[in-house]
Amino acid sequence: MLKAGDVHEGGCHCGTVRFRFTVPEDPVVRRCNCTICGMKGVVMFDVPIASLEILEGEDALTLYTFGTGAAKHHFCSKCGIHPFHQLRSEPDHYGVNFACIDGMTIYDMDEVRVFDGQNHPADGGEDRYVGVMRYVREPD
Template structure:
Protein backbone atom coordinates (compact mmCIF):
# COMPACT_ATOMS: atom_id res chain seq x y z
CA UNK A 1 0.00 0.00 0.00
CA UNK A 2 1.24 3.47 -0.92
CA UNK A 3 0.69 4.87 2.60
CA UNK A 4 3.07 2.28 4.07
CA UNK A 5 6.15 3.69 2.34
CA UNK A 6 8.82 4.32 5.00
CA UNK A 7 11.84 5.41 2.98
CA UNK A 8 12.23 7.10 -0.37
CA UNK A 9 14.72 8.72 -2.67
CA UNK A 10 13.82 12.31 -3.49
CA UNK A 11 14.96 15.15 -5.76
CA UNK A 12 14.07 18.62 -6.95
CA UNK A 13 12.79 19.13 -10.51
CA UNK A 14 16.18 19.60 -12.16
CA UNK A 15 17.89 16.87 -10.08
CA UNK A 16 20.54 19.17 -8.63
CA UNK A 17 19.32 18.46 -5.09
CA UNK A 18 18.99 14.76 -4.28
CA UNK A 19 18.20 13.34 -0.87
CA UNK A 20 16.88 10.26 0.87
CA UNK A 21 14.16 10.45 3.48
CA UNK A 22 12.84 8.22 6.26
CA UNK A 23 9.22 9.14 6.83
CA UNK A 24 7.79 9.37 10.34
CA UNK A 25 4.54 7.52 9.55
CA UNK A 26 4.63 6.83 5.85
CA UNK A 27 2.35 9.04 3.81
CA UNK A 28 -0.29 9.13 6.57
CA UNK A 29 1.03 12.52 7.73
CA UNK A 30 0.22 14.17 4.37
CA UNK A 31 -1.23 17.64 4.80
CA UNK A 32 -1.46 21.14 3.45
CA UNK A 33 -1.27 24.44 5.29
CA UNK A 34 -3.25 27.61 4.63
CA UNK A 35 -0.66 30.17 5.79
CA UNK A 36 0.27 32.90 3.31
CA UNK A 37 3.43 31.11 2.13
CA UNK A 38 2.07 27.57 1.90
CA UNK A 39 -1.10 28.82 0.21
CA UNK A 40 1.02 30.25 -2.61
CA UNK A 41 3.40 27.27 -2.68
CA UNK A 42 0.59 24.72 -2.90
CA UNK A 43 2.58 21.66 -1.82
CA UNK A 44 1.54 18.60 0.13
CA UNK A 45 4.01 17.78 2.90
CA UNK A 46 4.69 14.59 4.86
CA UNK A 47 6.71 14.27 8.07
CA UNK A 48 10.30 13.22 8.70
CA UNK A 49 12.34 13.53 11.87
CA UNK A 50 15.39 15.84 11.75
CA UNK A 51 17.72 12.87 11.33
CA UNK A 52 15.41 11.40 8.66
CA UNK A 53 16.79 13.42 5.73
CA UNK A 54 20.17 12.72 4.18
CA UNK A 55 21.23 15.11 1.45
CA UNK A 56 23.15 13.07 -1.10
CA UNK A 57 23.85 15.77 -3.68
CA UNK A 58 23.42 19.51 -4.13
CA UNK A 59 23.43 20.75 -0.55
CA UNK A 60 25.27 23.84 -1.78
CA UNK A 61 22.37 24.55 -4.18
CA UNK A 62 19.78 24.66 -1.38
CA UNK A 63 18.49 28.09 -0.44
CA UNK A 64 16.40 28.86 2.61
CA UNK A 65 13.44 31.18 3.06
CA UNK A 66 12.16 32.38 6.45
CA UNK A 67 9.35 34.79 7.25
CA UNK A 68 7.15 36.01 10.10
CA UNK A 69 8.54 34.42 13.30
CA UNK A 70 11.61 33.11 11.41
CA UNK A 71 11.21 29.72 13.12
CA UNK A 72 10.33 27.64 10.06
CA UNK A 73 13.05 27.20 7.44
CA UNK A 74 11.79 26.49 3.93
CA UNK A 75 14.45 24.91 1.69
CA UNK A 76 14.33 25.03 -2.09
CA UNK A 77 16.64 24.39 -5.02
CA UNK A 78 18.32 27.62 -6.12
CA UNK A 79 18.47 26.36 -9.72
CA UNK A 80 14.88 25.16 -10.46
CA UNK A 81 13.09 26.81 -7.51
CA UNK A 82 11.33 23.66 -6.26
CA UNK A 83 10.53 23.48 -2.55
CA UNK A 84 12.12 20.29 -1.21
CA UNK A 85 11.47 20.33 2.55
CA UNK A 86 11.11 22.65 5.51
CA UNK A 87 11.84 22.61 9.21
CA UNK A 88 8.47 23.01 10.83
CA UNK A 89 7.38 25.81 13.11
CA UNK A 90 4.63 23.65 14.62
CA UNK A 91 7.13 20.90 15.47
CA UNK A 92 10.71 22.11 15.21
CA UNK A 93 11.94 18.53 15.67
CA UNK A 94 10.52 17.58 12.25
CA UNK A 95 10.80 18.36 8.59
CA UNK A 96 7.88 18.61 6.25
CA UNK A 97 8.87 17.01 2.93
CA UNK A 98 7.32 17.91 -0.43
CA UNK A 99 5.61 14.70 -1.63
CA UNK A 100 6.14 15.76 -5.25
CA UNK A 101 9.90 15.33 -4.68
CA UNK A 102 9.50 11.71 -3.54
CA UNK A 103 10.37 9.15 -6.19
CA UNK A 104 7.21 7.69 -7.74
CA UNK A 105 4.78 9.85 -5.71
CA UNK A 106 2.49 12.57 -7.03
CA UNK A 107 0.29 15.01 -5.11
CA UNK A 108 -2.52 13.62 -7.25
CA UNK A 109 -2.11 10.18 -5.64
CA UNK A 110 -4.03 11.55 -2.62
CA UNK A 111 -7.83 11.66 -2.70
CA UNK A 112 -8.23 13.83 0.38
CA UNK A 113 -5.68 16.02 2.16
CA UNK A 114 -6.34 17.71 5.51
CA UNK A 115 -5.57 21.43 5.57
CA UNK A 116 -4.08 22.77 8.80
CA UNK A 117 -4.56 26.32 10.05
CA UNK A 118 -1.33 28.20 9.47
CA UNK A 119 -3.16 31.53 9.27
CA UNK A 120 -4.04 31.12 12.96
CA UNK A 121 -0.92 29.14 13.77
CA UNK A 122 -1.13 26.95 16.90
CA UNK A 123 1.94 28.73 18.31
CA UNK A 124 -0.01 32.01 18.14
CA UNK A 125 -3.60 30.92 18.75
CA UNK A 126 -3.29 28.11 21.30
CA UNK A 127 -5.30 25.87 18.94
CA UNK A 128 -4.34 22.19 18.71
CA UNK A 129 -1.59 21.70 16.09
CA UNK A 130 -3.16 18.70 14.37
CA UNK A 131 -6.74 19.92 13.97
CA UNK A 132 -7.74 20.32 10.30
CA UNK A 133 -9.69 23.41 9.29
CA UNK A 134 -10.62 21.93 5.93
CA UNK A 135 -9.83 19.33 3.29
CA UNK A 136 -8.46 19.49 -0.22
CA UNK A 137 -9.84 16.80 -2.51
CA UNK A 138 -8.74 15.51 -5.89
CA UNK A 139 -11.53 13.91 -7.88
CA UNK A 140 -10.33 12.68 -11.29
CA UNK A 141 -12.64 13.03 -14.26
CA UNK A 142 -13.21 9.69 -16.02
Protein backbone atom coordinates in the same frame (compact mmCIF):
# COMPACT_ATOMS: atom_id res chain seq x y z
CA MET B 1 1.82 4.36 -0.70
CA LEU B 2 4.39 5.16 1.99
CA LYS B 3 4.75 2.61 4.80
CA ALA B 4 6.51 3.11 8.14
CA GLY B 5 10.15 2.04 8.00
CA ASP B 6 10.41 2.23 4.20
CA VAL B 7 13.27 4.30 2.76
CA HIS B 8 12.47 6.68 -0.09
CA GLU B 9 14.44 9.17 -2.14
CA GLY B 10 13.44 12.35 -3.84
CA GLY B 11 14.69 15.59 -5.28
CA CYS B 12 13.99 18.88 -6.96
CA HIS B 13 12.85 19.31 -10.57
CA CYS B 14 16.31 19.72 -12.11
CA GLY B 15 17.89 16.92 -10.03
CA THR B 16 20.49 19.11 -8.34
CA VAL B 17 19.06 18.46 -4.87
CA ARG B 18 18.59 14.82 -3.87
CA PHE B 19 17.55 13.45 -0.49
CA ARG B 20 16.64 10.20 1.28
CA PHE B 21 14.38 9.62 4.27
CA THR B 22 12.80 6.87 6.33
CA VAL B 23 9.02 6.90 6.65
CA PRO B 24 8.06 7.46 10.30
CA GLU B 25 5.42 5.62 12.31
CA ASP B 26 2.01 7.27 11.88
CA PRO B 27 3.02 9.41 8.87
CA VAL B 28 1.21 12.74 8.43
CA VAL B 29 0.29 14.09 4.98
CA ARG B 30 -1.27 17.55 4.89
CA ARG B 31 -1.56 20.94 3.32
CA CYS B 32 -1.39 24.20 5.24
CA ASN B 33 -3.32 27.42 4.71
CA CYS B 34 -0.62 29.82 5.92
CA THR B 35 0.53 32.50 3.50
CA ILE B 36 3.57 30.75 2.05
CA CYS B 37 2.10 27.24 1.92
CA GLY B 38 -1.01 28.62 0.26
CA MET B 39 1.14 30.27 -2.41
CA LYS B 40 3.37 27.20 -2.88
CA GLY B 41 0.36 24.88 -2.98
CA VAL B 42 2.51 22.14 -1.50
CA VAL B 43 1.33 18.87 0.03
CA MET B 44 3.64 18.05 2.94
CA PHE B 45 4.80 14.72 4.27
CA ASP B 46 6.13 15.16 7.82
CA VAL B 47 9.49 13.49 8.46
CA PRO B 48 11.77 13.75 11.52
CA ILE B 49 14.80 15.86 10.59
CA ALA B 50 17.07 13.10 11.89
CA SER B 51 15.68 10.68 9.29
CA LEU B 52 16.29 12.91 6.24
CA GLU B 53 19.70 12.87 4.59
CA ILE B 54 20.67 15.28 1.82
CA LEU B 55 22.50 13.17 -0.76
CA GLU B 56 23.39 15.87 -3.30
CA GLY B 57 23.05 19.60 -3.79
CA GLU B 58 23.06 20.88 -0.23
CA ASP B 59 25.12 23.84 -1.44
CA ALA B 60 22.41 24.63 -4.03
CA LEU B 61 19.68 25.03 -1.39
CA THR B 62 18.51 28.56 -0.67
CA LEU B 63 16.89 29.35 2.67
CA TYR B 64 13.82 31.56 3.06
CA THR B 65 12.27 32.58 6.38
CA PHE B 66 9.71 35.20 7.35
CA GLY B 67 7.68 36.25 10.39
CA THR B 68 9.13 34.51 13.43
CA GLY B 69 11.81 32.81 11.30
CA ALA B 70 11.00 29.47 12.95
CA ALA B 71 9.97 27.76 9.72
CA LYS B 72 12.93 27.35 7.39
CA HIS B 73 11.90 26.92 3.76
CA HIS B 74 14.53 25.39 1.47
CA PHE B 75 14.46 25.96 -2.29
CA CYS B 76 16.72 24.74 -5.09
CA SER B 77 18.62 27.79 -6.33
CA LYS B 78 18.64 26.39 -9.89
CA CYS B 79 15.04 25.29 -10.57
CA GLY B 80 13.23 27.05 -7.71
CA ILE B 81 11.45 23.94 -6.43
CA HIS B 82 10.82 23.63 -2.69
CA PRO B 83 11.84 20.08 -1.65
CA PHE B 84 11.30 20.49 2.12
CA HIS B 85 11.10 22.93 5.02
CA GLN B 86 11.63 22.81 8.76
CA LEU B 87 8.20 22.99 10.39
CA ARG B 88 7.31 25.81 12.74
CA SER B 89 4.85 23.63 14.66
CA GLU B 90 7.34 20.75 14.98
CA PRO B 91 10.87 22.18 14.66
CA ASP B 92 12.36 18.67 14.82
CA HIS B 93 10.51 17.74 11.59
CA TYR B 94 10.70 18.60 7.92
CA GLY B 95 7.64 18.98 5.76
CA VAL B 96 8.82 17.14 2.64
CA ASN B 97 7.16 18.25 -0.58
CA PHE B 98 5.19 15.11 -1.49
CA ALA B 99 5.57 15.88 -5.20
CA CYS B 100 9.38 15.71 -4.80
CA ILE B 101 9.34 12.09 -3.58
CA ASP B 102 10.38 9.71 -6.36
CA GLY B 103 7.41 7.84 -7.82
CA MET B 104 4.82 9.88 -5.89
CA THR B 105 2.31 12.40 -7.14
CA ILE B 106 -0.23 14.47 -5.27
CA TYR B 107 -2.80 13.23 -7.78
CA ASP B 108 -2.62 9.76 -6.24
CA MET B 109 -4.41 11.13 -3.15
CA ASP B 110 -8.14 11.68 -3.25
CA GLU B 111 -8.11 13.84 -0.12
CA VAL B 112 -5.57 15.84 1.86
CA ARG B 113 -6.35 17.47 5.21
CA VAL B 114 -5.64 21.20 5.56
CA PHE B 115 -3.88 22.46 8.71
CA ASP B 116 -4.90 25.89 10.05
CA GLY B 117 -1.57 27.68 9.67
CA GLN B 118 -3.34 31.06 9.46
CA ASN B 119 -4.21 30.63 13.15
CA HIS B 120 -1.02 28.86 14.17
CA PRO B 121 -0.77 27.38 17.69
CA ALA B 122 2.46 29.34 18.26
CA ASP B 123 0.42 32.53 17.75
CA GLY B 124 -2.31 31.53 20.19
CA GLY B 125 -4.46 29.56 17.75
CA GLU B 126 -5.59 25.99 18.15
CA ASP B 127 -3.75 22.99 16.74
CA ARG B 128 -6.47 22.05 14.27
CA TYR B 129 -7.42 21.16 10.75
CA VAL B 130 -9.90 23.37 8.91
CA GLY B 131 -10.82 21.33 5.87
CA VAL B 132 -10.03 18.79 3.22
CA MET B 133 -8.84 19.35 -0.34
CA ARG B 134 -10.11 16.81 -2.84
CA TYR B 135 -8.95 15.66 -6.23
CA VAL B 136 -11.66 14.15 -8.38
CA ARG B 137 -10.59 12.42 -11.58
CA GLU B 138 -12.51 13.00 -14.77
CA PRO B 139 -14.14 9.84 -16.12
CA ASP B 140 -12.33 8.17 -19.02
